Amino acid sequence: xxxxxxxxxxxxxxxxxxxxxxxxxxxxxxxxxxxxxxxxxxxxxxxxxxxxxxxxxxxxxxxxxxxxxxxxxxxxxxxxxxxxxxxxxxxxxxxxxxxxxxxxxxxxxxxxxxxxxxxxxxxxxxxxxxxxxxxxxxxxxxxxxxxxxxxxxxxxxxxxxxxxxxxxxxxxxxxxxxxxxxxxxxxxxxxxxxxxxxxxxxxxxxxxxxxxxxxxxxxxxxxxxxxxxxxxxxxxxxxxxxxxxxxxxxxxxxxxxxxxxxxxxxxxxxxxxxxxxxxxxxxxxxxxxxxxxxxxxxxxxxxxxxxxxxxxxxxxxxxxxxxxxxxxxxxxxxxxxxxxxxxxxxxxxxxx
Numbered sequence: 001x002x003x004x005x006x007x008x009x010x011x012x013x014x015x016x017x018x019x020x021x022x023x024x025x026x027x028x029x030x031x032x033x034x035x036x037x038x039x040x041x042x043x044x045x046x047x048x049x050x051x052x053x054x055x056x057x058x059x060x061x062x063x064x065x066x067x068x069x070x071x072x073x074x075x076x077x078x079x080x081x082x083x084x085x086x087x088x089x090x091x092x093x094x095x096x097x098x099x100x101x102x103x104x105x106x107x108x109x110x111x112x113x114x115x116x117x118x119x120x121x122x123x124x125x126x127x128x129x130x131x132x133x134x135x136x137x138x139x140x141x142x143x144x145x146x147x148x149x150x151x152x153x154x155x156x157x158x159x160x161x162x163x164x165x166x167x168x169x170x171x172x173x174x175x176x177x178x179x180x181x182x183x184x185x186x187x188x189x190x191x192x193x194x195x196x197x198x199x200x201x202x203x204x205x206x207x208x209x210x211x212x213x214x215x216x217x218x219x220x221x222x223x224x225x226x227x228x229x230x231x232x233x234x235x236x237x238x239x240x241x242x243x244x245x246x247x248x249x250x251x252x253x254x255x256x257x258x259x260x261x262x263x264x265x266x267x268x269x270x271x272x273x274x275x276x277x278x279x280x281x282x283x284x285x286x287x288x289x290x291x292x293x294x295x296x297x298x299x300x301x302x303x304x305x306x307x308x309x310x311x312x313x314x315x316x317x318x319x320x321x322x323x324x325x326x327x328x329x330x331x332x333x334x335x336x337x338x339x340x341x342x343x344x345x346x347x348x349x350x351x352x
Contacts, residue, residue, distance in 0.1 A: 041136075163200070
């Protein structure tokens with residue numbers, strides 16, 4: 001799983017208005033020395049749950065040569081609580097951020113938090129605080145990281161409810177559209193927000209299960225998924241390319257579109273057209289193949305709504321090797337970049 005680290009801890013402080021001293025265990029209970037030197041072993045180190053009761057806090061102790069490294073170790077340990085139980089698709093995560101920003105249903109701070117579902121990164125844990133540090137006789141620094149369950153749960157609950165309303169609105173907008181493309185765009189956006197919400201709900205279940213059990217979503221997750229899949233299956237694409245690389249790229253595009261739930265058919269209302277060409281170049285040391293690819297996504301009205309142009313060169317010890325590398329590069333660009341632009345086009349219809 002691709003993990004991209006974006007910090008949100010500083011943003012959370014503005015949203016959780018009741019964090020700080022009022023929510024933290026009394027510092028006197030910690031018996032720490034603030035990292036200034038060795039001293040008696042504090043109670044939170046010997047028995048963390050006696051100071052940070054499990055029903056009120058998620059907590060973990062970290063160690064390191066400095067307080068900073070100990071804090072990072074503690075955050076890493078805390079993130080492992082979520083890692084095995086929260087599934088994250090980074091592509092969905094990025095699409096969610098763009099849709100949420102464009103729809104203006106959340107503030108920028110809320111978008112960052114709601115989009116920070118990749119909790120495998122310790123920098124994405126929400127509302128984490130650190131207690132006192134303790135330096136042992138060997139000079140190792142120990143510190144505890146903790147998360148107040150109820151306070152953090154409120155942040156998640158509010159975001160989940162706002163996302164829920166957005167899913168409901170997108171579903172309603174889809175029903176009101178006559179054209180298949182715009183109808184699909186709203187269903188696709190609803191599915192993205194619902195998937196992101198599922199990740200937030202899974203996290204809330206870990207953070208504060210009683211609050212998660214009281215959630216009432218204004219949509220049915222299965223219905224969202226099924227309606228999106230059903231409409232995608234009706235949006236058939238016909239692919240017509242020219243050039244020496246046409247057959248390979250048509251196959252790559254067909255596989256990529258099928259993985260998105262679309263159908264490839266010569267009778268489809270949507271079209272991908274263009275050219276994929278290769279040319280040999282001279283290079284004193286290696287064999288070189290330059291490739292060109294121009295692709296267009298055409299809607300049912302025969303309007304070009306996505307235009308993609310890319311070129312590059314591949315080299316190898318033989319002509320066959322350089323052509324093989326060129327084909328691989330072309331296929332990757334078609335599968336990853338062009339299809340991503342097509343999906344972005346659908347999203348743009350929602351957030352305009």
